[in-house]
Structures are given as C-alpha cells and as structure tokens.
Amino acid sequence: MRRHTPARGAACVIAAGLLATACGGGGGFGGAGVLTSSWGDPQNPLEPANTNEVQGGKVLDMIFRGLKKYDPRTGKAQNMLAERIDTPDSRNFTVTLKAGWKFSNGEPVTAHSFVDAWNYGAGLKNNQKNAYFFGYIEGYDKVHPDSGAQTADTLSGLQVTGPRTFTVRLNQKFSSFPDTLGYAAYAPLPRAFYTDHAAWVSKPVGNGPYQIASYTKGSAMSLKKWDAYPGPDPARNVGVTLLVYTDSNTAYTDVLAGNLDLVDDVPATQLKNVHTDLNGRYINTPAGILQTLAFPYYDPKWNTPGARMVRTGLSMAINRKQITGTIFRNTRTPATDWTSPVLGAAGGYQAGLCGHACDYDPAQAKKLIQEGGGIPGGRLKITYNADTGSHKQWVDAVCNSINNALDNDKACVGNPIGTFADFRNQTTGHKMSGPFRAGWQMDYPLIQNFLQPLYYTGASSNDGLWSSPQFDRLVDRANAETDRATAVRLFQQAEGVVRDNMAAIPLWYQNGSAGYTARLSHVALNPFSVPVYNEIKVG
Amino acid sequence: MARYVARRLLQMIPVFLGSTLLIFLMVNVMGDPIAGLCGERACDPATAAQLKREFGLDKPLWQQYATYMGNLFTGDFGTAFNGQKVTELMGSAFPVTIRLTIVAILFEIVIGVTLGVLTGLRRGRPVDTGVLLGTLVVISVPTFVTGLLLQLLLGIKWQWISPSVRYGSFDELIVPGLVLASVSLAYVTRLTRTSIAENKRSDYVRTAVAKGLPRHRVIVRHLLRNSLIPVVTFIGADIGALMGGAIVTERIFNIHGVGFQLYQGILRQNTQTVVGFVTVLVLVFLVANLLVDLLYAVLDPRIRYA
Numbered sequence: 001m002r003r004h005t006p007a008r009g010a011a012c013v014i015a016a017g018l019l020a021t022a023c024g025g026g027g028g029f030g031g032a033g034v035l036t037s038s039w040g041d042p043q044n045p046l047e048p049a050n051t052n053e054v055q056g057g058k059v060l061d062m063i064f065r066g067l068k069k070y071d072p073r074t075g076k077a078q079n080m081l082a083e084r085i086d087t088p089d090s091r092n093f094t095v096t097l098k099a100g101w102k103f104s105n106g107e108p109v110t111a112h113s114f115v116d117a118w119n120y121g122a123g124l125k126n127n128q129k130n131a132y133f134f135g136y137i138e139g140y141d142k143v144h145p146d147s148g149a150q151t152a153d154t155l156s157g158l159q160v161t162g163p164r165t166f167t168v169r170l171n172q173k174f175s176s177f178p179d180t181l182g183y184a185a186y187a188p189l190p191r192a193f194y195t196d197h198a199a200w201v202s203k204p205v206g207n208g209p210y211q212i213a214s215y216t217k218g219s220a221m222s223l224k225k226w227d228a229y230p231g232p233d234p235a236r237n238v239g240v241t242l243l244v245y246t247d248s249n250t251a252y253t254d255v256l257a258g259n260l261d262l263v264d265d266v267p268a269t270q271l272k273n274v275h276t277d278l279n280g281r282y283i284n285t286p287a288g289i290l291q292t293l294a295f296p297y298y299d300p301k302w303n304t305p306g307a308r309m310v311r312t313g314l315s316m317a318i319n320r321k322q323i324t325g326t327i328f329r330n331t332r333t334p335a336t337d338w339t340s341p342v343l344g345a346a347g348g349y350q351a352g353l354c355g356h357a358c359d360y361d362p363a364q365a366k367k368l369i370q371e372g373g374g375i376p377g378g379r380l381k382i383t384y385n386a387d388t389g390s391h392k393q394w395v396d397a398v399c400n401s402i403n404n405a406l407d408n409d410k411a412c413v414g415n416p417i418g419t420f421a422d423f424r425n426q427t428t429g430h431k432m433s434g435p436f437r438a439g440w441q442m443d444y445p446l447i448q449n450f451l452q453p454l455y456y457t458g459a460s461s462n463d464g465l466w467s468s469p470q471f472d473r474l475v476d477r478a479n480a481e482t483d484r485a486t487a488v489r490l491f492q493q494a495e496g497v498v499r500d501n502m503a504a505i506p507l508w509y510q511n512g513s514a515g516y517t518a519r520l521s522h523v524a525l526n527p528f529s530v531p532v533y534n535e536i537k538v539g
Numbered sequence: 540m541a542r543y544v545a546r547r548l549l550q551m552i553p554v555f556l557g558s559t560l561l562i563f564l565m566v567n568v569m570g571d572p573i574a575g576l577c578g579e580r581a582c583d584p585a586t587a588a589q590l591k592r593e594f595g596l597d598k599p600l601w602q603q604y605a606t607y608m609g610n611l612f613t614g615d616f617g618t619a620f621n622g623q624k625v626t627e628l629m630g631s632a633f634p635v636t637i638r639l640t641i642v643a644i645l646f647e648i649v650i651g652v653t654l655g656v657l658t659g660l661r662r663g664r665p666v667d668t669g670v671l672l673g674t675l676v677v678i679s680v681p682t683f684v685t686g687l688l689l690q691l692l693l694g695i696k697w698q699w700i701s702p703s704v705r706y707g708s709f710d711e712l713i714v715p716g717l718v719l720a721s722v723s724l725a726y727v728t729r730l731t732r733t734s735i736a737e738n739k740r741s742d743y744v745r746t747a748v749a750k751g752l753p754r755h756r757v758i759v760r761h762l763l764r765n766s767l768i769p770v771v772t773f774i775g776a777d778i779g780a781l782m783g784g785a786i787v788t789e790r791i792f793n794i795h796g797v798g799f800q801l802y803q804g805i806l807r808q809n810t811q812t813v814v815g816f817v818t819v820l821v822l823v824f825l826v827a828n829l830l831v832d833l834l835y836a837v838l839d840p841r842i843r844y845a
Contacts, residue, residue, distance in 0.1 A: 045622040052578045124585050132583050219795050250793045253702045257695050421575025421808040428581040439579055461580040
C-alpha cells in the first residue's frame with residue numbers, strides 16, 4: 001500500500017510500545033517515478049562472483065556494468081566499459097578500458113578494479129561460488145586448486161599494464177572468451193569491497209545506472225537512479241524498489257490490486273486468466289533456458305548402442321506440443337535443438353537440428369525402444385525434485401505420453417525427491433538409475449555455454465558423465481577458431497554428435513513471463529528473463 | 540507452588556534436548572545442504588569442501604550437535620547460508636509472527652468465547668443451530684481456501700484491504716489473523732458451548748441463581764469461570780501451534796514471519812535456521828503449557844499444586 005494511513009500509524013505506535021519493534025521500514029515504498037517489483041530473497045551474499053541465481057543477479061544487473069553487456073533484445077555481447085579487446089591468437093587478450101567510468105562512490109574504474117576483483121573471485125579462500133568462471137585464466141590451478149590450500153593469491157595470467165589496460169592469458173585457446181565477459185561474475189569492484197567487506201555486502205556499491213539506497217535483508221531493497229552515471233544506458237525512472245514475496249501468487253494478486261507494479265514470474269496457475277486480468281500488460285518472451293532429460297552414463301545399462309536407440313525412441317514418445325500447450329499454456333516451446341532461440345541463427349541456434357527424433361511418433365518410438373532391447377531395467381523412473389518449480393506436473397505428463405506410446409501403464413513413473421539440495425546431492429553423487437530432470441539456464445548467450453559445460457568430458461555440469469572424444473575434439477577446435485562464424489559452425493557439428501547419440505533428450509525452451517500495471521511502459525525481459533529495469537518508464 | 544514450577548522447569552530440559560536433537564537429525568538426514576547451494580550445477584569440489592568446513596558440516600553429527608548446543612548457551616544460533624546471523628533472522632521474524640498470533644488469539648477469545656456462551660445458553664435455538672453449522676463449515680474448509688478467498692474478495696474485488704502485508708503492523712494483520720484463527724476459533728466456540736451447557740445445570744449455578752444474583756454475574760463469575768478450564772487448555776496449546784503452523788497463512792499474505800523463514804530454511808536445507816527457529820518454538824510451546832497449568836489454579840482454587 002502506498003498510502004500511510006493514520007490507522008497504521010496508530011497500530012505502529014501500539015506495536016512499538018508492545019514489542020519494541022521498528023515499524024514502517026522507512027515510510028512508504030514506491031512514490032513518484034519509482035516502481036515496485038517482486039523479488040525473492042537471494043540465496044547467497046550479494047557479491048558478483050558469489051551470485052549464481054536470478055534474484056541476486058537482478059540486483060547485480062542494476063548496480064554493475066562490466067566490460068561487455070548483452071543487448072537486452074538480441075543477446076549480442078557489446079562493449080560497455082571495454083573500449084576494445086584485442087587478441088592475436090585467441091589465447092592472449094589485451095583489454096583497454098574506456099575513460100570516464102566511476103563507481104557511484106566516486107572512485108574511478110581502473111584496470112585494477114577488474115584484475116583485483118577477478119583475483120578475489122577466483123581465490124579459493126573467498127568461497128566464491130562462481131569461481132570456476134575464472135578457470136580459463138592461466139594460474140587458476142594455483143589460486144583455486146582442486147584440493148589443499150591455494151598457493152598463490154593472484155592469477156598469473158592477469159597483468160595490469162596501465163591505468164586503463166590489462167592483459168589476460170588463458171590456459172587454452174578460447175575465441176569467444178571476450179563475449180563471456182558480460183557475465184556478472186566479471187564485474188569490477190571498488191576498493192571499499194576489500195577494505196570494509198561487511199559494510200559493502202550490507203549495502204553494495206557498483207558502477208551501474210542504479211545505486212542502493214537501502215537494503216533490508218529478506219524483505220526489501222530500494223534502488224535509486226544514480227544521476228552521475230556515465231554510461232550510455234541511464235535509468236529512465238527515478239528508482240526501483242524490490243520487494244521480497246513469499247509466494248509468486250501473492251505478488252501477482254498485488255499487481256491486480258495495484259499494490260505492486262511489476263511481477264516477473266507469473267505463476268502457472270494464473271496463466272489461464274492473465275490476458276483478461278492484465279489487459280495485454282503481459283510479456284511472454286523466450287529466455288535462454290532449456291529443459292532436458294539427462295541420463296546416467298555411469299550406469300552401464302544406459303551406455304550401450306541399444307540404449308542409444310531407446311533414448312531416441314523415448315524422445316519420439318514425448319508429445320512436447322501437447323504438454324507445453326496444456327500444462328505450460330505455451331510459456332514453453334517444444335525444443336528442436338540443444339540450444340535456445342535467444343542465440344539467433346547467427347549465434348548458433350538451429351531450429352529443427354534434432355530432426356525427426358524430436359517429433360511425436362508413437363509407432364516409431366515403440367519400434368525403436370523394442371529394437372534397442374527395451375527400457376534398461378524394465379521400467380523408466382524419471383527423477384525430479386518436488387519442492388519447487390512444479391516439476392511433478394510435467395514429469396507425470398511425459399510419463400503418460402511414454403506409457404501411451406508403449407501401450408503399457410507401468411512403463412514410466414516419476415520419482416520425486418523431497419528437496420532441491422537432496423536432488424542435486426544425488427545427481428552429483430551419481431546415484432541415478434534412470435533419466436533425471438536437467439534444466440539449463442545460460443550464463444551468457446553463446447552456443448558454447450549450451451554445449452561445453454553439459455557434454456564435454458568431465459565438464460562442470462556433465463552430471464550424467466556422458467563422454468564422446470568426437471564431441472570433445474569438435475569443441476576444442478571451435479574454441480581455437482578465431483573466426484566467429486566458423487566457430488559457431490563447429491559447435492553445431494558438435495551438437496550433431498549430441499543429437500546422433502541422443503545424449504540428453506531436449507524437451508522445451510522456457511519463456512520468461514511478466515505482468516505489470518498500467519503505470520508502467522517500455523517493460524521488457526532480457527534473454528535471461530530479467531526485466532530491463534533501466535528502460536522502464538513510470539507514469 | 541514454587542516447587543511445582545521448579546519441577547516443571549526441570550522437566551523442560553530433557554524435552555528441549557530431545558526435540559532439538561530430533562530436528563537436528565531430521566534436517567541432516569535430508570542430505571548434503573551444500574549440494575543445493577550452487578544451483579543447477581555442481582559446486583566445484585574445493586569450494587564445496589571449504590564451505591563445509593566453514594559451516595562445520597565436515598564433522599561427525601554428534602560433534603556438530605554438541606558444538607551447536609554449546610554455542611546456543613552463549614546465545615549464538617549460527618549463521619544462515621546468505622551470511623546473516625540466525626538471531627538477526629529471528630529478530631525480524633518473531634515480532635511479526637507474535638503480532639499475528641496475538642491477533643489470532645484475540646479473535647479466538649473474543650469471538651469464540653462470546654459465541655460459545657451465546658449458543659451454550661440457548662441450546663437448540665436457531666442461534667445455536669446457525670453457529671454450529673457455521674463452525675462446521677469453517678472447520679471443514681482448509682485454511683488456504685479461506686485465506687485465498689478472503690484475499691480475492693476483500694483485497695481485489697472490494698479493495699477493502701491490501702491483499703499482501705508489507706510492514707506487519709497490527710492493522711494489516713487483522714484479516715490474516717482471522718484466517719489463521721478460523722479453525723481454532725470454531726473449536727473454541729464448540730468447546731465453550733458444551734462446557735457452558737453442561738455446567739448450566741450444576742448445583743453451584745442453581746445456588747447462585749437462588750441467591751438472587753444478577754444474571755450477568757451468575758454467567759460471568761460462576762458459570763463462565765468454571766467452564767473456561769478446557770478452553771484455556773486448548774488456547775494455551777494453540778499458541779505454539781499457531782506460531783509454528785502459520786506457514787500457510789504467512790505464505791498467502793506475504794508475511795515475513797517464522798513460517799516464511801522456516802519454509803525457506805527447509806527448502807534450502809539450512810540446518811542452522813531450521814534448528815534455531817524450532818528450538819525457540821519448542822520453548823514457546825513449553826512455556827505456554829506451563830502458564831496454562833498455572834492458570835488452572837486461578838480459575839478454580841480447588842486445584843492446588845503440591
């Protein structure tokens with residue numbers, strides 16, 4: 001509520017008298033030119049290299065600008081703080097910064113702001129959950145060894161060569177490295193981050209279009225426009241207040257009642273009415289998220305030529321179109337490759353790469369599964385976590401679809417696991433006996449990010465331990481390739497290997513969805529399904 | 540009396556230790572909490588090991604429990620995964636939930652007891668039948684249905700209230716408090732009704748009436764006072780239940796209280812948060828029960844504590 005009623009004032013006085021609690025939290029939220037938006041409590045402390053979920057990422061997106069920024073519309077990486085990033089060989093890079101950039105506390109952004117931040121992010125003793133992003137930089141194994149204490153504090157591959165220039169040497173060729181630098185983990189940090197860390201974490205200071213005015217952990221963050229922001233994308237509103245909601249349904253209800261301006265996660269149960277409820281103020285745009293079914297290749301039963309046919313058969317037994325239409329009300333799109341439409345054709349997305357294997361064909365599915373020797377273990381158990389994300393609905397639907405195709409009521413069942421943590425525990429502990437849910441949200445809009453972390457031998461998110469020398473070779477070649485178009489083509493060839501083996505069954509691309517009140521205009525979601533806050537106009 | 544209180548306080552110690560140990564075991568059975576911290580991908584092993592060391596999760600369970608209990612007596616409830624002290628979380632969550640509970644209990648006492656007296660005195664009349672029917676409906680409809688319905692009608696259709704709670708002040712908590720109280724309220728009504736109807740025919744009431752006491756004095760001082768014992772027991776036990784069971788109501792109305800923190804703690808498998816909050820809830824429960832037992836003596840002086 002934007003009003004501050006006398007009744008509440010009185011109640012606050014009584015409450016304060018009774019329980020000695022603060023009331024009001026600094027008066028009303030919102031106000032002229034300020035929009036309110038739904039938020040979730042970030043899981044980790046708000047540090048750039050320690051934030052790996054979308055709620056904390058939302059804030060970093062507002063208060064930080066890095067070397068590159070992904071175009072909110074096309075997802076293309078564009079120079080932001082970087083004037084240029086040069087490389088002769090895809091392994092040594094020279095970064096030159098633009099002049100005139102500052103942090104909102106007045107400190108200028110220099111080469112040190114980046115190099116120190118990256119060294120901090122990579123350092124094992126700092127417990128940063130995104131440390132592996134620096135794994136390509138030479139010296140990472142000293143700063144972040146697999147076991148034991150770190151033997152160096154700085155990455156040997158990073159050298160400051162001037163106030164606005166530094167060099168990066170990678171431990172392998174990686175041509176699209178500059179394009180990864182828009183990710184929040186690579187943000188620059190001011191001195192205050194190191195000198196008074198506790199104060200910085202309770203109220204982070206960055207160099208983006210917004211600065212944090214107040215932050216009450218677990219309930220609200222108020223950001224105001226930074227007037228001296230030197231960048232080309234200043235805020236077009238006075239400020240944004242992020243409010244933590246216990247439930248996205250309540251946030252949606254608040255938007256309907258006009259108490260909240262923007263909800264960036266329209267709950268599935270409300271999708272039926274969203275068009276009439278919001279009168280067109282509803283966004284449903286593709287995001288870089290792909291849902292797949294992964295398989296346990298550490299189980300020999302799944303690692304046979306016959307099992308490959310079974311996997312292809314299973315893929316054909318899933319009626320993606322029907323499931324996305326009825327369960328997700330078209331907020332998902334049936335997948336026909338292993339990347340995402342947000343990459344665009346030039347970025348490596350290729351509609352229909354999966355071919356007939358992703359089409360619904362129950363007769364062919366049954367035939368393939370029988371020829372492949374039937375489902376390993378006799379029965380398909382699809383494992384998922386039941387606590388968040390309403391995965392039960394679609395897993396049951398997928399099983400239903402498979403059962404129908406096989407004319408067998410008991411061929412496939414869902415296997416729920418209580419919590420996400422336990423689910424992750426069993427996936428990474430390699431305890432799966434059948435397919436399991438595998439969602440992938442991209443870190444940066446590159447085809448490399450959809451393939452290498454998931455299917456490269458020993459890669460960080462290759463939970464099923466799939467391995468193909470041919471795939472690995474193609475990825476290595478693509479990374480070494482300096483010509484962008486050729487690199488993308490090589491990645492697509494690698495994707496072809498994934499397809500031919502049906503290493504994972506692609507299910508659907510996920511959209512971002514948002515709803516807003518009539519107070520707002522120019523609302524859009526970027527490819528990471530985060531609202532482009534600085535573009536939103538209020539009133 | 541003092542000896543009775545002392546004995547009850549001593550009894551609390553094993554209950555307290557047992558319940559915290561149980562919660563500790565249950566949360567730990569759920570598996571490795573670090574696994575969920577890095578999202579859909581695995582934490583790299585070095586960072587995971589480091590985090591485990593930091594939160595003391597690499598030690599054997601009995602040692603974790605011993606350390607935890609040791610810290611507890613110095614007022615240290617540990618740190619949640621987002622770097623916040625659990626005591627800080629409690630400081631923001633408990634006041635809101637206590638306010639919500641106060642509102643709910645007030646509803647139970649005021650509406651529940653009033654309706655109970657009304658119907659107990661007029662057994663079989665239309666008022667009685669109507670209220671009985673009403674309580675039956677309230678008991679049979681799940682809380683989340685009542686909550687969502689009131690939110691939709693009062694919050695969106697008629698715009699009388701804000702559909703969500705922002706600050707957690709008393710006036711915002713009236714409707715959520717009513718929703719939280721609804722089921723208990725119905726039970727209080729029925730309990731009071733039965734109790735009143737039973738005692739109406741007892742000798743002491745007849746004596747009081749025969750003495751020519753005014754009607755309201757007969758009802759309040761003689762009839763109600765004796766009829767309240769089961770009701771007080773119920774409400775006392777309900778205090779703990781309301782605080783712990785507010786998860787549904789708090790979620791619907793966006794109240795950042797104990798229920799919300801517990802829910803998040805369980806989802807994120809945050810041992811420190813869950814055990815800390817449950818520990819405090821267990822204490823609240825025990826103290827509330829003690830108070831109820833002591834109240835008996837006030838209501839009925841014949842009950843004595845040796």
